Amino acid sequence: MLESVGSLTGTPWIYAMVALSVLLDVxxxxxxxxxxxxxxATAAAAGSATDRVPHEVPDILALTLCAALASLLGDLxxxxxxxxxxxxxxxxxxxxxxLTAAQERLGVALARGGGALVILARFAPAGRSVxxxxxxxxxxRARDFLPWSALAGLTWAAYSVALGYYGGQWLGATxxxxxxxxxxxxxxxxxxxxxxxxxxxxxxxG
Numbered sequence: 001m002l003e004s005v006g007s008l009t010g011t012p013w014i015y016a017m018v019a020l021s022v023l024l025d026v027x028x029x030x031x032x033x034x035x036x037x038x039x040x041a042t043a044a045a046a047g048s049a050t051d052r053v054p055h056e057v058p059d060i061l062a063l064t065l066c067a068a069l070a071s072l073l074g075d076l077x078x079x080x081x082x083x084x085x086x087x088x089x090x091x092x093x094x095x096x097x098x099l100t101a102a103q104e105r106l107g108v109a110l111a112r113g114g115g116a117l118v119i120l121a122r123f124a125p126a127g128r129s130v131x132x133x134x135x136x137x138x139x140x141r142a143r144d145f146l147p148w149s150a151l152a153g154l155t156w157a158a159y160s161v162a163l164g165y166y167g168g169q170w171l172g173a174t175x176x177x178x179x180x181x182x183x184x185x186x187x188x189x190x191x192x193x194x195x196x197x198x199x200x201x202x203x204x205x206g
Contacts, residue, residue, distance in 0.1 A: 041164025082136025115148030
């Protein structure tokens with residue numbers, strides 16, 4: 001896996017590549033941003049195991065902050081675009097039961113001061129896109145949404161980096177170590193998607 005990323009893992013360009021991938025995957029959920037973060041973190045683990053000098057491997061703190069900030073920026077861009085989307089975006093959301101349901105759940109969560117849905121959505125496939133666009137289209141206040149978006153991005157980034165780093169230390173910087181870490185990330189996403197799909201009980205929505 002490290003060879004597939006190439007020499008970028010030993011240069012500052014890895015941070016730019018991670019940031020761009022994380023920023024854009026709110027619009028293109030097929031981008032493997034999580035896999036890229038895990039791969040870079042695995043490279044950091046490999047470097048620490050072989051006593052390579054710090055500038056030759058990614059710094060895990062810088063990598064975490066880079067991914068978290070890019071996640072927040074992507075959410076903000078999607079939120080603002082959806083806010084200005086007007087009637088066309090409203091009609092698109094109305095045609096999708098998934099988007100409509102997610103928007104309703106988000107409204108309930110933010111109105112009650114809870115942001116667990118925003119954090120869960122960051123792990124679920126395409127959940128980040130649904131929530132960010134839904135918050136903007138529904139004109140939710142930025143102060144209600146963005147702090148939770150920042151926490152969600154930091155949680156996701158820290159989890160992904162930890163998976164790659166500790167997976168690389170325990171299992172080695174191999175296909176096995178990276179693959180197990182990626183599977184753990186996908187497992188978290190599947191769990192988050194399952195929770196998000198559960199219907200809201202009337203007692204909770206009231």
